[in-house]
Amino acid sequence: MDPRSFTDEKSESRLYVGNLDLRITEAALIKMFSPYGKIISEDFLWHTRGPKRGEPRGFAFIQYSTKEEAKLAKEKMHGRLACGRPLMVHLASEKYSEEAPKNSSKARGEAIKSGAASSVSGQMSRSAKITAIKNKLKALDEGRDSAKKQKAS
Template structure:
């Protein structure tokens, strides 16, 4: 994020590619995504520890030279089958925002979930992000108050 609070160009041109079959190689991934524009960088993630060390983790990141190229690739490749599995393609920062929205809804019971649809995906307003964080904090505070009241009732 830049000092003005808007998402910088790098975030909007960097894609998260998930649900990759373990047979897909870096070269195959680049070949699938290169028709949509100039790929500036690619991060294909591997397990670095444990019994799966050296095996692909099932997701990667691709950075395009422009936001338009990234959006085109996202539109064309999201849901497309690769080795029998539908690819998950979205802006790199979006995964965190979706998880935050899900967690705040689960924790609060009646929390407000962020609605991300169509072309607005990845362009969630700053105020919507703040609202999601406030809902999460509120639900945590309410949960701790309930526990304290129970403890006080038990003592009495």
């Protein structure tokens, strides 16, 4: 048996659950995700040092017994509100950065408007980042100037 195939199989049935409200407990998370299949393990991540030590980090991993259960849970739970926040649910093997531009047309529109359109791979070039920063600073300056004019009159 190839150890890599076991790792691939495991990561295909493992979900990343992000954007968790700090009030959500491990028990609540398991209760939300258990209707979609048998949960083998759950890793709820906590801050281990610093001023937030002992507080939840806002994401967790859930391992299902099969990849079909994990995919079903992803379909049903991604975007669902929990404590007023939409859950971000992805297979742990997926790259979030590849999926984010597809789902965020507003962010993509803002990047194009600011002259910071990204390449096909989702990576911004250095010059595009500089252009985006300059445009943001210009917009902030224009906002300040208009606020000063309104105060003066």
